[in-house]
Amino acid sequence: MASSVVGRFAPSPSGRMHLGNVMSALLCWLSARSAGGRLVLRIEDIDPERSRDEYARFIIEDLRFLGLDWDEGEGAGGAHGPYRQSGRTLVYEEALRRLDAMGLLYPCFCSRAELHDVTRAPHASDGRLIYGGRCRNLNVQERAELSARRRPSLRLRVPDETIRFVDGLCGPQAQNLREECGDFIVRRSDGAFAYQLAVVVDDIAMGVTQVVRGRDLLDSTPRQLYLYRLLGARPPAYYHVPLLLAPDGRRLSKRERDLDLGALRARYGAEEILGRLAFLTGLRETAAPVEARALAETFSWSRVRRENLYLPEGLFES
Numbered sequence: 452m453a454s455s456v457v458g459r460f461a462p463s464p465s466g467r468m469h470l471g472n473v474m475s476a477l478l479c480w481l482s483a484r485s486a487g488g489r490l491v492l493r494i495e496d497i498d499p500e501r502s503r504d505e506y507a508r509f510i511i512e513d514l515r516f517l518g519l520d521w522d523e524g525e526g527a528g529g530a531h532g533p534y535r536q537s538g539r540t541l542v543y544e545e546a547l548r549r550l551d552a553m554g555l556l557y558p559c560f561c562s563r564a565e566l567h568d569v570t571r572a573p574h575a576s577d578g579r580l581i582y583g584g585r586c587r588n589l590n591v592q593e594r595a596e597l598s599a600r601r602r603p604s605l606r607l608r609v610p611d612e613t614i615r616f617v618d619g620l621c622g623p624q625a626q627n628l629r630e631e632c633g634d635f636i637v638r639r640s641d642g643a644f645a646y647q648l649a650v651v652v653d654d655i656a657m658g659v660t661q662v663v664r665g666r667d668l669l670d671s672t673p674r675q676l677y678l679y680r681l682l683g684a685r686p687p688a689y690y691h692v693p694l695l696l697a698p699d700g701r702r703l704s705k706r707e708r709d710l711d712l713g714a715l716r717a718r719y720g721a722e723e724i725l726g727r728l729a730f731l732t733g734l735r736e737t738a739a740p741v742e743a744r745a746l747a748e749t750f751s752w753s754r755v756r757r758e759n760l761y762l763p764e765g766l767f768e769s
């Protein structure tokens with residue numbers, strides 16, 4: 452019987468893939484393939500300022516190089532396209548119309564500086580801003596006056612409700628949307644659709660049942676679950692995978708050039724990279740080279756390390 456698992460790669464083409472992205476992509480692929488499932492590749496070029504076509508090409512080429520294949524999306528066809536977010540404007544507009552019809556959207560005129568002033572941040576230590584609802588209850592006249600001066604973003608009202616879910620790797624999670632997040636932006640003032648909206652609308656449209664991604668997005672999941680509920684769709688299973696940290700504890704980022712795939716491919720073959728990552732994530736006892744397919748045969752989430760991973764000095768020698 453064919454498996455009903457549908458996973459997805461959802462890279463943002465804002466830079467070359469780095470080791471952390473490769474680790475997420477590997478676990479995403481293994482999770483779907485080991486269950487006999489399918490994979491979709493969606494290019495998340497929703498932010499025109501940060502996305503470059505050249506990076507999309509690199510990402511596709513790098514996934515191929517690693518042997519992480521997909522069944523739908525760029526180069527593979529499929530019935531749920533377009534598979535680039537920049538081509539999906541009509542789908543996002545339709546979702547916004549539905550949310551608006553529920554009376555849940557409102558224009559927000561706050562500038563960045565104002566947001567810093569009026570935003571409550573009970574968990575200020577993590578640097579997160581929580582919108583306090585300044586534009587939540589403006590009347591028609593106030594809106595008209597402000598509209599003449601500034602283009603608004605659109606926010607979605609959130610209830611005073613704790614959203615709970617069980618992450619396949621991180622366990623039980625809970626977040627009160629009002630207290631820990633606040634009404635959030637679904638369309639920016641420059642007209643660009645927000646990541647939170649686009650990712651949910653697309654995962655629904657593409658039939659995704661399993662989301663494997665970096666732990667930096669764990670915090671976004673309750674907002675996304677709320678959107679699933681509003682849009683009347685069943686949410687996927689979530690697995691938020693550890694972040695890869697430099698030996699000194701810094702998060703590895705796209706700026707770490709020596710660990711992006713351009714630099715790594717100059718020194719290592721695909722199996723050498725995958726073998727080292729399999730070792731680091733707990734899937735193998737040694738860092739010996741290995742093919743993705745061989746890893747799929749014995750893959751189990753119970754073997755994947757849950758804590759953030761420090762890249763040992765020397766594992767990828769420059």
Ligand code: GLU
Nearest residue numbers: 461462463495650664668
């Ligand atoms: N495009 C997002 C990123 O590259 C990932 C979105 C997701 O997996 O939900 O960070």
